[in-house]
Amino acid sequence: MKFSLTNKFKERFYDAIKLKDEKFIFNSLYEISPADITILLNEFNSTDSKYVLDIIDLSISSKIISELDQDTRISFLKVFSAQEIAKYIEKMDSDDGADILSELDLEFRNSVIKYIKDKEKSSNLKDLIRYDDNVAGGLMAKELVRCNINWNIVQCINQIRKQAEEVSKLYSVYVTDNYGKLIGKVSLKKIIISKDKTKVKEIYDDYVISVDTSTKAEEVVIIMQKYDLDALPVVNKRGKLVGRITIDDVVDYITESADEERQIMSGISSDVEEDDSIWKLSSARLPWLIIGILGGFFGAFFLESFENSFIDNNKFFISLSFFIPLIMATGGNVGIQSSSLVIQSLSNPNVFQDSVFIRLFKVSIIAIINGLVLASIVYFGINFIIPDNNKISFIVSFSLFTVVIISSLMGTITPIILDKLGFNPALASGPFITTSIDILGLAIYFMVAIFLNSY
Amino acid sequence: MKFSLTNKFKERFYDAIKLKDEKFIFNSLYEISPADITILLNEFNSTDSKYVLDIIDLSISSKIISELDQDTRISFLKVFSAQEIAKYIEKMDSDDGADILSELDLEFRNSVIKYIKDKEKSSNLKDLIRYDDNVAGGLMAKELVRCNINWNIVQCINQIRKQAEEVSKLYSVYVTDNYGKLIGKVSLKKIIISKDKTKVKEIYDDYVISVDTSTKAEEVVIIMQKYDLDALPVVNKRGKLVGRITIDDVVDYITESADEERQIMSGISSDVEEDDSIWKLSSARLPWLIIGILGGFFGAFFLESFENSFIDNNKFFISLSFFIPLIMATGGNVGIQSSSLVIQSLSNPNVFQDSVFIRLFKVSIIAIINGLVLASIVYFGINFIIPDNNKISFIVSFSLFTVVIISSLMGTITPIILDKLGFNPALASGPFITTSIDILGLAIYFMVAIFLNSY
Numbered sequence: 066m067k068f069s070l071t072n073k074f075k076e077r078f079y080d081a082i083k084l085k086d087e088k089f090i091f092n093s094l095y096e097i098s099p100a101d102i103t104i105l106l107n108e109f110n111s112t113d114s115k116y117v118l119d120i121i122d123l124s125i126s127s128k129i130i131s132e133l134d135q136d137t138r139i140s141f142l143k144v145f146s147a148q149e150i151a152k153y154i155e156k157m158d159s160d161d162g163a164d165i166l167s168e169l170d171l172e173f174r175n176s177v178i179k180y181i182k183d184k185e186k187s188s189n190l191k192d193l194i195r196y197d198d199n200v201a202g203g204l205m206a207k208e209l210v211r212c213n214i215n216w217n218i219v220q221c222i223n224q225i226r227k228q229a230e231e232v233s234k235l236y237s238v239y240v241t242d243n244y245g246k247l248i249g250k251v252s253l254k255k256i257i258i259s260k261d262k263t264k265v266k267e268i269y270d271d272y273v274i275s276v277d278t279s280t281k282a283e284e285v286v287i288i289m290q291k292y293d294l295d296a297l298p299v300v301n302k303r304g305k306l307v308g309r310i311t312i313d314d315v316v317d318y319i320t321e322s323a324d325e326e327r328q329i330m331s332g333i334s335s336d337v338e339e340d341d342s343i344w345k346l347s348s349a350r351l352p353w354l355i356i357g358i359l360g361g362f363f364g365a366f367f368l369e370s371f372e373n374s375f376i377d378n379n380k381f382f383i384s385l386s387f388f389i390p391l392i393m394a395t396g397g398n399v400g401i402q403s404s405s406l407v408i409q410s411l412s413n414p415n416v417f418q419d420s421v422f423i424r425l426f427k428v429s430i431i432a433i434i435n436g437l438v439l440a441s442i443v444y445f446g447i448n449f450i451i452p453d454n455n456k457i458s459f460i461v462s463f464s465l466f467t468v469v470i471i472s473s474l475m476g477t478i479t480p481i482i483l484d485k486l487g488f489n490p491a492l493a494s495g496p497f498i499t500t501s502i503d504i505l506g507l508a509i510y511f512m513v514a515i516f517l518n519s520y
Numbered sequence: 521m522k523f524s525l526t527n528k529f530k531e532r533f534y535d536a537i538k539l540k541d542e543k544f545i546f547n548s549l550y551e552i553s554p555a556d557i558t559i560l561l562n563e564f565n566s567t568d569s570k571y572v573l574d575i576i577d578l579s580i581s582s583k584i585i586s587e588l589d590q591d592t593r594i595s596f597l598k599v600f601s602a603q604e605i606a607k608y609i610e611k612m613d614s615d616d617g618a619d620i621l622s623e624l625d626l627e628f629r630n631s632v633i634k635y636i637k638d639k640e641k642s643s644n645l646k647d648l649i650r651y652d653d654n655v656a657g658g659l660m661a662k663e664l665v666r667c668n669i670n671w672n673i674v675q676c677i678n679q680i681r682k683q684a685e686e687v688s689k690l691y692s693v694y695v696t697d698n699y700g701k702l703i704g705k706v707s708l709k710k711i712i713i714s715k716d717k718t719k720v721k722e723i724y725d726d727y728v729i730s731v732d733t734s735t736k737a738e739e740v741v742i743i744m745q746k747y748d749l750d751a752l753p754v755v756n757k758r759g760k761l762v763g764r765i766t767i768d769d770v771v772d773y774i775t776e777s778a779d780e781e782r783q784i785m786s787g788i789s790s791d792v793e794e795d796d797s798i799w800k801l802s803s804a805r806l807p808w809l810i811i812g813i814l815g816g817f818f819g820a821f822f823l824e825s826f827e828n829s830f831i832d833n834n835k836f837f838i839s840l841s842f843f844i845p846l847i848m849a850t851g852g853n854v855g856i857q858s859s860s861l862v863i864q865s866l867s868n869p870n871v872f873q874d875s876v877f878i879r880l881f882k883v884s885i886i887a888i889i890n891g892l893v894l895a896s897i898v899y900f901g902i903n904f905i906i907p908d909n910n911k912i913s914f915i916v917s918f919s920l921f922t923v924v925i926i927s928s929l930m931g932t933i934t935p936i937i938l939d940k941l942g943f944n945p946a947l948a949s950g951p952f953i954t955t956s957i958d959i960l961g962l963a964i965y966f967m968v969a970i971f972l973n974s975y
Contacts, residue, residue: 096727100746226713234750235709236691253708254690258681272551290775291555293768295689295750312767313748319771320745323778324864330785331860331949332853347886350857354894357853361846362901368842369905375838383830386841387823391816393845394958397852398787398812398951402805405786409779431802438806439813446817450824494786496853503849 075108082113090120099128107137111144127156131165139168147173151180158233159186160206160314163193193308201285202278204318205299205308208232211239214248218263221256234311236295240269247298247306249273275300278307282318283412289315326408329489332357332496353496360500364507371511378518384451385514388461389507395439396468396506397499403428403476404493411480411490425477432473440466456518464513468506475502530563537568545575554583562592566599582611586620594623602628606635613688614641615661615769618648648763656740657733659773660754660763663687666694669703673711673718680711689766691750695724702753702761704728730755733762737773738867744770781863784944787812787951808951815955819962826966833973839906840969843916844962850894851923851961852954858883858931859948866935866945880932887928895921911973919968923961930957 074093081089094102094117102125106114118126130153133141142150142165150169154162154177166174174194181187189207196202208231212221221238229235238256240249249269259268275298276285289297289312299308328337332353337346375382407424440462447458479498480490492498529548536544549557549572557580561569573581585608588596597605597620605624609617609632621629629649636642644662651657663686667676676693684690693711695704704724714723730753731740744752744767754763783792787808792801830837862879895917902913934953935945947953 098729098747100748222712225709229709229713232709235707252690253712254680254684254687257677257708257712258684274553290771292553295767312750312771316745316767316771316774319774319778323774323781326778327781327785327860327864330782331856333857333860337861343882343885343889346861346882347889350854350886350890351893354850354853354857354890355897357849358846358894358897358901361843361849362905364845364849365842365902365905368845372838376834379831379834383827383837386844387820388816389841389844390819390823390848390958390962391813393848394812394816394819394951394955395809397954398809399805401786401951402788402809405782405788406792406801409782427798427801430798431805434798434802435805435809439809442810442813446813447820450817450820496849496856499852500849503845507845 075105078105079109079113082109082116085116087120090117094121094125099125099132103129103132111141114141115144123152123156127153131157131161135164135168138165142169147176148180150177154190155181155183155186158206158208159189159193160204160308162186162190163203166190167194167198196278199282200278201276201280201282201297201299201310202308204282204285204310204314205278206311207308209239209298209306209309210235211241211306212251212265214240214242214266214269216265217261218256218259218265219261221251221265225256234296234313236311239273239298239306239309240265241306245306246304247273247275247300250298273298275306276310277302283322285310286315286318326489326491329491330494357496357500360504364504367504367508368511371515374515381457381518384454384457385460385511388447388457389510391443391461392465392468392506392510393503395465396472396502399432399435399469400472400476400499400502401494403473404480404490404498407477407480408490408493411484421481425474428473428477429470432470435473436466436469439469460514460517461510463517464510467509467513471505471509472502475505530560533560534564534568537564537571540571542575545572549576549580554580554587558584558587566596569596570599578607578611582608586612586616590619590623593620597624602631603635605632609645610636610638610641613661613663614644614648615659615763617641617645618658619653621645622649622653651733654737655733656731656735656737656752656754656765657763659737659740659765659769660733661766662763664694664753664761664764665690666696666761667706667720669695669697669721669724671720672716673714673720674716676706676711676720689751689768691766694728694753694761694764695720696761700761701759702728702730702755705753728753730761731765732757740765741770741773781944781946784946785949812951812955815959819959822959822963823966826970829970836912836973839909839912840915840966843902843912844965846898846916847920847923847961847965848958850920851927851957854887854890854924854927855931855954855957856949858928859935859945859953862932862935863945863948866939876936880929883928883932884925887925890928891921891924894924915969915972916965918972919965922964922968926960926964927957930960 078090078093080086081093102117102121106117106129109117118129130138130142150165154165157165166177169177178187178190181190193202193205193207208228210225210228210232212224216224225235225238235253237250237252239247240251242248249271250273251265251269255268274288274292274294276288278299278301280299285297288294289310295312297310298306299310301307333349337349371382443465444458444462447461448455451457475498476493480493483492484490533545533548535541536548557572557576561572561584564572573584585593585597605620609620612620621632624632633642633645636645648657648660648662663683665680665683665687667679671679680690680693690708692705692707694702695706697703704726705728706720706724710723729743729747729749731743733754733756735754740752743749744765750767752765753761754765756762788804792804826837898920899913899917902916903910906912930953931948935948938947939945
C-alpha cells in the first residue's frame with residue numbers, strides 16, 4: 066500500500082491534467098494518502114492542483130488543504146472562491162478550519178463564513194478565530210464527545226454514535242456535570258469493556274488534567290509530554306469544557322518550533338525551505354549577514370583606533386594580530402555553548418530550578434575551570450610556536466581566560482533576559498549575539514595587551 | 521489537581537524520609553503524577569529515592585523508573601537488586617522494560633530476566649532487547665490487541681477485555697488473517713458503534729500503514745507524522761504482526777533528537793543538562809573548545825607565514841588586519857546558514873527532492889547574489905571609513921565575495937557528505953566546521969590580498 070512517486074508517473078499525471086482525463090486522475094489517486102498527494106501536487110501550479118482537488122474525494126482534498134504549510138496555502142487559496150473554501154472548511158475539524166480562516170483577509174473571511182451551512186460549525190469557527198495561535202484556545206478543536214455524569218453506558222455510546230463522524234480522533238469521552246463543567250473522563254477501552262447499564266458515575270476517572278483557553282502553547286506541549294496525554298481538554302475561566310487539543314497538533318507544534326529555533330540559531334530571518342525561490346532564500350539570509358558585516362565594521366573601527374600603537378610597536382602588534390582568530394573563535398564557541406544550555410533548560414522548566422544567582426555562580430566556576438585549561442594550552446602552545454616570546458604568550462593566554470569568563474556570562478545572561486522580555490531565547494545563539502561576543506573578545510584582547518604592555 | 525512543589529514541602533518531605541514517616545510519604549504523594557514525583561525525587565540521593573518508591577503504588581513507581589532519562593536511571597538502579605528491578609519491569613510495557621534491560625550489564629540483565637515471573641513477558645523482553653535503539657524493533661512494544669478477520673464484535677470485545685490491563689494505550693485493534701499476518705485495523709470508535717453480531721470483516725479498514733522491524737527510527741517518525749498516526753503496527757519480514765509503536769514514544773524521540781542536535785550545533789560533546797555536576801558540564805565543553813583552539817593556532821601559523829610581508833608593507837598589512845573579524849564572521853555566518861537549510865531538508869526528505877547538482881547550482885546563485893550585495897556594502901563602507909584607500913576596500917570586498925561563495929558551498933556539501941557517511945549532519949553546524957570555515961576565510965583573504973597587491 067506504500068506509494069512512491071516516480072518522474073514517469075509525474076509526467077503521465079501532468080498529461081492527464083492537460084487532457085482533462087478525470088478518470089485517470091481519480092483512479093490513480095484512489096486510496097493514496099493526503100500527504101503523498103500533497104507531494105505530487107507541489108509539482109504543479111495552483112490552477113492545475115485545484116483542478117485535481119476538485120476531482121478527488123472531498124474528505125481527502127480538505128485534509129490536503131488543512132495540512133499545507135501556511136505560506137503555500139495562502140498563495141494556493143488565491144485561486145479559490147469564498148464558496149469553494151467554505152466547502153472544504155466544512156469538512157475539517159474546527160481547529161484546522163479556524164487556522165485557514167485566520168489566514169484570510171477580514172472581508173473575504175466573513176464571506177467564507179457566510180457560505181458555511183452548518184450553523185454550529187460556523188459559530189464554533191467564529192469562536193475559535195478570536196484566539197491567538199500561541200495559546201491553548203488557538204490550538205484546540207471544538208469537536209469532542211462529552212457525556213453527563215448521570216448517564217449510563219448506553220446513553221454514552223449513543224452520544225458517541227451521534228458525534229462519531231465529526232470527531233476524527235476519539236481517545237476519551239469527557240464527563241461533565243449538569244452545568245457543563247469538566248469533572249472527569251472515561252477511556253474508550255473502559256466503555257467497551259463495561260456492561261450497558263453501568264453508570265458513568267461508577268467508572269469515570271475524576272483525575273483529569275485540563276488547561277485554560279489562555280494557557281500558553283509551550284506550556285500545553287510541556288503538560289502533554291510530561292503527563293503522556295493523547296488529548297488535553299480545554300476549559301474556560303469558569304471550568305466549562307470548551308474544546309480539546311490532540312497530540313498530533315502538539316507534534317506539529319514541536320517540529321515547527323525546532324525548525325524555527327534552528328533557523329534563528331543559524332541567522333535565517335524568515336521561515337524558508339531549501340526548495341523555496343532563489344529570491345526568497347537570499348533575502349531571508351541577508352538581514353543577519355548585514356548585521357554581521359556591521360559588527361565587522363565595528364571591529365575594524367576598534368582596531369583602527371590602535372593604528373598608532375601598531376605602527377610604533379610594529380613587531381609586537383603584528384605578533385598580537387596572529388592570535389585574533391583564536392581569541393574570536395574561542396569566545397564565540399564558549400558563548401554559544403553557554404546559551405545553548407540555558408535555552409534548553411528554559412524550554413524544559415523544572416519546579417526546583419536553581420535561582421539565577423546560583424546558576425551564574427555555577428557557570429562562573431565552569432568558566433574558570435575551562436578558562437584555566439584553555440589558557441594553559443595556549444600559553445605552552447605559543448611558547449612552542451614563537452619561542453623566546455613569553456610576553457605574547459602571557460598576554461594571549463591571559464586575555465583568552467578573560468574572554469572565556471565574559472563570554473560564558475554573556476551567553477548565560479542573554480537568553481534569560483530575552484526570555485524575560487518575551488523574545489525567543491534561541492536568538493541568543495544567533496549571529497547578532499555571536500558577533501557581539503566576537504567584538505567584545507577583540508576589545509578585551511587589545512585592552513589587556515595594551516595594559517600589560519605598558520608594564 | 522495541579523501540583524506545585526515548594527521548598528517548604530521539599531524540606532518537610534526530606535524530614536519524613538529521615539524519620540521513616542511512611543504515612544506522610546504515601547499520603548502526600550497520593551494522586552500526584554509520576555512526572556511530578558520524579559522532579560521531587562531528583563532532589564534526593566538514590567537510597568532515599570528508592571525508599572520513597574518502595575512506599576508508593578507499584579504502578580506509579582514503575583512509571584517513574586521507566587521515564588527517567590537514561591544516565592540518571594543507570595546510576596539510580598545501582599542501589600536495586602535484580603529481583604527488585606524485575607518487579608518494576610514486570611509492571612511496564614515491554615518496550616520500556618527492554619530499554620532498561622539493555623542498559624544493564626549482560627550478566628546482571630540475565631539474572632533480572634530470571635526473576636520475571638510472567639513467561640510471556642520475559643520472552644517478549646528477550647525478543648525486544650535484540651533490536652537496536654534506532655530501528656522500529658527497538659521502539660515497538662509487544663502489547664497490542666489483535667483480532668482475527670473471521671471474528672465478530674463480541675469476540676473482539678472479549679479479546680480487548682482479556683488484554684485491557686496489559687495494553688496501556690489502546691487506539692485500534694489490529695486485524696490479522698489465520699496466519700497472524702497483518703491485514704487491517706478497526707478503530708475503537710467503530711467497535712463501540714457497531715452491533716454485537718457484526719463481523720470484523722464487514723467493518724475493518726484494509727488500509728493499514730505498517731513498518732518492518734528494521735525500519736529506521738527517523739523514518740518511523742516521518743511516517744507517523746506524515747500520516748498523522750497515533751500508533752504504527754510493526755511487522756516482521758514475512759508480514760506477521762509483531763508489535764506496535766505509539767505516538768508518545770515518537771514525541772520523546774523528536775524532543776530528544778532536537779536537544780541532541782542543538783548540543784551538537786553548539787559544540788557540547790555529551791548529553792548534559794544545566795543541573796548536572798560542574799565537572800560533567802565543564803568536561804562536556806572542553807573537547808570542542810580545544811579543537812577550536814587548535815584551529816586558532818593553525819590560523820596563527822598561517823598569519824605568521826606572512827610576517828615578512830607585514831613588516832615590509834607595514835601600513836598596508838595593518839589596515840588589512842583590521843578586517844580579519846569582518847571576513848571571519850561573515851564566512852562563519854554564511855556557512856552556518858547554508859548547512860542549516862540542508863540539515864532541515866535532510867530531516868524532511870521529499871520524494872521529488874532536487875538532485876545534489878541542482879541544489880548546488882541554486883546555492884551558488886544565492887551565494888553570488890548575497891556575495892555581491894555584501895561586497896558592495898563593504899566596498900562603500902570602507903571607502904567611507906578609510907577614504908583614499910581604494911585598494912584596501914577593493915581587496916576586502918573581493919575576498920569577502922569569494923569567502924561568501926566558498927563558505928556557502930562548504931556549508932552545503934559538508935552535511936550531505938556527513939549524512940552519506942552515516943554521521944549526524946548537524947555536526948556540520950558545529951565548532952569544527954565553523955572553525956575550518958573561519959580559517960579558510962582567512963586564507964582566502966590573505967591570498968587574494970597578496971595576489972592583488974602584487975599588481
